[in-house]
Amino acid sequence: MQIKLSSVLVEDQDKALAFYTDVLGFEKKQDIPMGEFRWLTVVSPDSPCEVELLLEPTGFAPAKTYQSALFEANIPLTAFAVGDVRAEYERLSGLNVRFQTEPMTAGPTTIAVFEDTCGNLIQIYQA
Numbered sequence: 001m002q003i004k005l006s007s008v009l010v011e012d013q014d015k016a017l018a019f020y021t022d023v024l025g026f027e028k029k030q031d032i033p034m035g036e037f038r039w040l041t042v043v044s045p046d047s048p049c050e051v052e053l054l055l056e057p058t059g060f061a062p063a064k065t066y067q068s069a070l071f072e073a074n075i076p077l078t079a080f081a082v083g084d085v086r087a088e089y090e091r092l093s094g095l096n097v098r099f100q101t102e103p104m105t106a107g108p109t110t111i112a113v114f115e116d117t118c119g120n121l122i123q124i125y126q127a
Helices: 013-023 061-072 085-094
Strands: 005-010 027-034 037-043 052-057 078-081 099-106 109-115 121-126
Touching (some): 005 061, 013 027, 013 052, 085 109
Antiparallel strands (some): 109 121
16 A cells, blocks of 8 residues: 555645645646646655645535634644755745744654645644
């Protein structure tokens, strides 16, 4: 069994694609029309054949409720590994990304949490 696809809930797929590619640095992998929405995935340029991240529209009412509940409780929807949390924090801050937490140490891990402009909190971490 392998993990090849994960998803983040997004309010607007075009806005999400711009943020996840232009700001975070992922690359678009698939963009397939599916009615009013799209099967829209991005990948890490460091491992484009590994896990795809689906930019999943919140067209289903319970998905919006779930996304809002996590955001209001300050719980990240997902986490991305980075080589240097402090450097990534500085880079993203310079691109006007809004952080909920500055880099902090949690045991052997350094973490920080930011808003993805699409209704989610995302954690970055460095082991």
